[in-house]
Amino acid sequence: MKKMGLNRIVVGSSLSLLLLLLPAAVIIPHKPVNQINTIVIDAGHGGLDPGCNGANEIWEKAVTLSIALKLGKFLEDSLKDVQVLYTRKTDKFVELWERPNMANKNKADLFISIHCNSNTNVTAAGSETYFMGLHKTQGNLDVAKRENASIKYEANYQSNEKYGGFDPNSPEGHIIFSLVQNAFIQQSLRFSTLVENNTVKLSKIKSRGVKQAGFLVLWQTAMPSVLVETGFLTNASDRSYLKTDDGQKNIAKGIYYAIKSYKREIEKQGKTTSASAKDSTNGKP
Numbered sequence: 299m300k301k302m303g304l305n306r307i308v309v310g311s312s313l314s315l316l317l318l319l320l321p322a323a324v325i326i327p328h329k330p331v332n333q334i335n336t337i338v339i340d341a342g343h344g345g346l347d348p349g350c351n352g353a354n355e356i357w358e359k360a361v362t363l364s365i366a367l368k369l370g371k372f373l374e375d376s377l378k379d380v381q382v383l384y385t386r387k388t389d390k391f392v393e394l395w396e397r398p399n400m401a402n403k404n405k406a407d408l409f410i411s412i413h414c415n416s417n418t419n420v421t422a423a424g425s426e427t428y429f430m431g432l433h434k435t436q437g438n439l440d441v442a443k444r445e446n447a448s449i450k451y452e453a454n455y456q457s458n459e460k461y462g463g464f465d466p467n468s469p470e471g472h473i474i475f476s477l478v479q480n481a482f483i484q485q486s487l488r489f490s491t492l493v494e495n496n497t498v499k500l501s502k503i504k505s506r507g508v509k510q511a512g513f514l515v516l517w518q519t520a521m522p523s524v525l526v527e528t529g530f531l532t533n534a535s536d537r538s539y540l541k542t543d544d545g546q547k548n549i550a551k552g553i554y555y556a557i558k559s560y561k562r563e564i565e566k567q568g569k570t571t572s573a574s575a576k577d578s579t580n581g582k583p
């Protein structure tokens with residue numbers, strides 16, 4: 299039964315997709331982010347969506363949940379002024395649209411989606427941190443296609459207006475969709491760089507860089523948002539590290555340091571901006 303559902307093909311034209319997507323792009327709510335008060339941690343996949351698999355040893359959904367919980371603990375223990383929200387804290391299925399929706403509803407200031415990578419080439423290894431935008435390589439597009447395919451586990455995903463007619467089987471669909479303007483692109487780029495640099499510094503995983511692609515889970519977030527592919531479960535070395543408690547903890551710690559640095563930067567900039575705004579109105583006609 300499940301297999302049949304996964305093989306269904308969605309029929310839809312790129313033009314109708316564009317028409318459906320653009321109005322949504324215009325109405326994305328946003329606010330200037332000068333403070334980091336609420337962070338949403340999104341453990342990729344869960345429940346009936348296991349994500350990718352490494353040599354039948356471990357599933358992506360288990361690794362992402364473990365890293366997410368460890369990251370949350372670091373944040374809760376040391377950033378007392380920050381509210382930490384989780385899209386899931388157990389092995390349950392959460393529809394893809396619901397993840398950014400939770401961040402938007404709670405007016406989150408930062409959204410981080412945690413994943414593991416997979417490739418038919420088992421030598422492919424390392425971490426990649428993504429923010430929303432047009433992919434520059436087929437490899438980046440393939441990552442987004444695989445992650446976006448999670449919606450195929452959702453009943454009636456083809457008619458779900460929350461995806462704006464998006465067709466996960468269509469390459470054109472991915473291109474049009476990734477061109478949707480995101481108000482937080484600069485902040486997301488900065489945060490991605492911090493995530494990539496810090497996780498690589500603190501873990502044994504090597505860096506494959508900061509990249510862009512069209513991820514449904516980042517599409518409608520009204521705050522800086524990134525998706526981190528923490529390593530390849532199809533690579534023996536990455537996998538043996540990603541499945542250990544220590545490996546997961548070091549990656550979580552890297553993301554935690556990235557969040558701390560980003561928060562410090564944003565709040566410093568916010569203070570400078572409000573101070574210079576005051577100066578410019580002080581005693582001047």
Ligand SMILES: [Zn+2]
Nearest residue numbers: 342349413414
């Ligand atoms: Zn994933």
